[in-house]
Amino acid sequence: MISVRKVYVSVDACFDTEGQVLPRSFVWEDARRYEVDRVLQICRAASLKAGGVGLRYTVRVRGKQTHMWLEDGNRWFMEAK
Amino acid sequence: MDRMILHCDMNSFYANVECLYHPELHEKPVAVGGDEAQRHGIILAKNQEAKKYGVKTAEAVWQAKQKCPELIVLPARYDLYMQFSQLAHKIYARYTDRIEPFGLDESWLDLTGCVGLTGDGHAMADELREAVKRELGVTVSVGVSWNKVFAKLGSDYKKPDAVTVITRENYREKFWPLPASDLLYVGPATTRKLAAYGIHTIGQLAQAGEPFLSGLLGKWGGYLWAFADGRDISPVLADGSQSPIKSIGNSMTTWRDVDSADEAWLVLLSLAESVARRLRENGFRCRTVELSVRDNRLSWCGCQKKLKTPACTAGELAAAAMALLREKYVFERPLRALGVRACDLVGMENGLQVSFFGDARRQEKRERLENCVDALCGRFGRGAVTRMSLLRADIVQESDPLTHDVHPIGYFGR
Numbered sequence: 316m317i318s319v320r321k322v323y324v325s326v327d328a329c330f331d332t333e334g335q336v337l338p339r340s341f342v343w344e345d346a347r348r349y350e351v352d353r354v355l356q357i358c359r360a361a362s363l364k365a366g367g368v369g370l371r372y373t374v375r376v377r378g379k380q381t382h383m384w385l386e387d388g389n390r391w392f393m394e395a396k
Numbered sequence: 397m398d399r400m401i402l403h404c405d406m407n408s409f410y411a412n413v414e415c416l417y418h419p420e421l422h423e424k425p426v427a428v429g430g431d432e433a434q435r436h437g438i439i440l441a442k443n444q445e446a447k448k449y450g451v452k453t454a455e456a457v458w459q460a461k462q463k464c465p466e467l468i469v470l471p472a473r474y475d476l477y478m479q480f481s482q483l484a485h486k487i488y489a490r491y492t493d494r495i496e497p498f499g500l501d502e503s504w505l506d507l508t509g510c511v512g513l514t515g516d517g518h519a520m521a522d523e524l525r526e527a528v529k530r531e532l533g534v535t536v537s538v539g540v541s542w543n544k545v546f547a548k549l550g551s552d553y554k555k556p557d558a559v560t561v562i563t564r565e566n567y568r569e570k571f572w573p574l575p576a577s578d579l580l581y582v583g584p585a586t587t588r589k590l591a592a593y594g595i596h597t598i599g600q601l602a603q604a605g606e607p608f609l610s611g612l613l614g615k616w617g618g619y620l621w622a623f624a625d626g627r628d629i630s631p632v633l634a635d636g637s638q639s640p641i642k643s644i645g646n647s648m649t650t651w652r653d654v655d656s657a658d659e660a661w662l663v664l665l666s667l668a669e670s671v672a673r674r675l676r677e678n679g680f681r682c683r684t685v686e687l688s689v690r691d692n693r694l695s696w697c698g699c700q701k702k703l704k705t706p707a708c709t710a711g712e713l714a715a716a717a718m719a720l721l722r723e724k725y726v727f728e729r730p731l732r733a734l735g736v737r738a739c740d741l742v743g744m745e746n747g748l749q750v751s752f753f754g755d756a757r758r759q760e761k762r763e764r765l766e767n768c769v770d771a772l773c774g775r776f777g778r779g780a781v782t783r784m785s786l787l788r789a790d791i792v793q794e795s796d797p798l799t800h801d802v803h804p805i806g807y808f809g810r
Contacts, residue, residue: 318420319419358531359483359531360530360531361416361529361530361531361532361533361534362533363416363419363533364419365419366416366417366418366419367416367417368416368480368483368531368532368533
């Protein structure tokens with residue numbers, strides 16, 4: 316199995332009036348800020364590669380599709396190759 | 397119409413949750429075990445890889461490491477397992493409100509109401525199994541049948557991550573050849589008794605007939621016969637309808653052996669304190685106190701005592717436990733573990749039946765005192781107020797993890 320790391324990221328998120336939380340941007344390990352262009356899907360899912368569970372956001376960042384997890388409702392992590 | 401009952405069993409629950417959080421241990425033998433330094437070193441759960449080496453639940457960690465030297469033993473994180481158990485419960489709750497948990501990792505679900513929507517038990521079970529795997533990253537095995545006993549047998553039939561459907565057509569072929577001890581409530585003693593009459597399989601149990609089994613085992617004989625023949629009709633309790641607590645107990649394996657009654661008293665007192673606190677937290681008094689002891693040869697004994705009046709204070713529980721110890725145990729061998737359990741619980745809201753001969757006022761005072769200590773400890777932290785006798789007791793260490801066990805109402809608990 317390819318080794319994948321679990322990376323916690325700092326996230327700017329929007330809490331809408333429906334109670335939904337949507338990530339707007341995050342700061343990656345290299346200290347650069349990335350905008351989330353679009354949230355494509357939200358569902359509960361496990362990350363078998365990084366090891367964790369939570370709400371999984373399928374997002375588009377700079378034209379590429381990736382996942383962000385909201386763990387325990389208060390911490391975000393992503394998978395790093 | 398037959399009911400559709402599912403039994404979901406989360407495979408190697410603790411070990412699989414840990415494996416999820418440790419992806420680097422993928423395909424390595426992993427077990428969750430107690431702390432060896434504190435003499436709690438037994439295997440609590442193991443993954444499939446460890447199973448291949450013959451590692452067994454409840455054996456000592458060193459024994460397991462002899463079978464499998466590269467075994468990775470991780471400490472248990474009960475909070476995490478509780479959280480996963482609740483998340484699984486939430487998934488089940490999408491399908492039905494009739495969910496009856498049986499421990500942390502098992503639940504019965506009554507999906508009879510869904511039959512009209514989906515029709516097929518196998519498809520429903522597969523959907524559920526997939527959902528748990530996708531969302532929680534751990535696997536479940538599911539048994540589907542028209543009664544709870546067969547559903548449970550079904551979930552054990554094929555593991556992990558599998559579905560077994562038991563119908564009125566195939567149960568004889570699938571279950572009857574299984575050993576009788578696979579059946580719920582057939583323990584070692586019953587297995588021996590049955591074997592003496594040539595009853596070794598579930599099929600033989602079913603064919604022995606009710607009159608014979610009742611004669612042999614009493615009331616339980618009748619139940620077991622009904623279980624084996626698929627005649628169990630007990631309902632799946634509605635979600636949250638059962639009082640979750642039947643008894644509250646604590647046990648402690650001390651860091652060194654206890655070799656006198658005085659030391660045992662200190663251990664019992666600290667156990668009773670925690671049991672009594674939890675009784676009060678949950679609004680109960682108990683009518684019976686149970687003591688369990690394990691000596692240094694690991695032989696185990698338990699005994700009970702009825703209290704004159706229901707109690708919820710550490711003093712009373714510890715005194716009852718100590719009386720039992722003095723009565724039943726001579727210190728031939730030092731003790732390794734002690735346990736105190738409060739059973740036969742009554743709710744505090746029902747008031748207190750006072751004894752004609754007891755001193756109700758003193759009891760009330762004691763309760764007020766301990767409530768006050770609870771409040772102080774709640775405000776200033778555990779240990780803000782401690783018994784002086786426990787202060788200088790080296791046998792009871794603050795770091796001793798108490799085994800908190802809250803027992804759910806059993807199969808026939810109501």
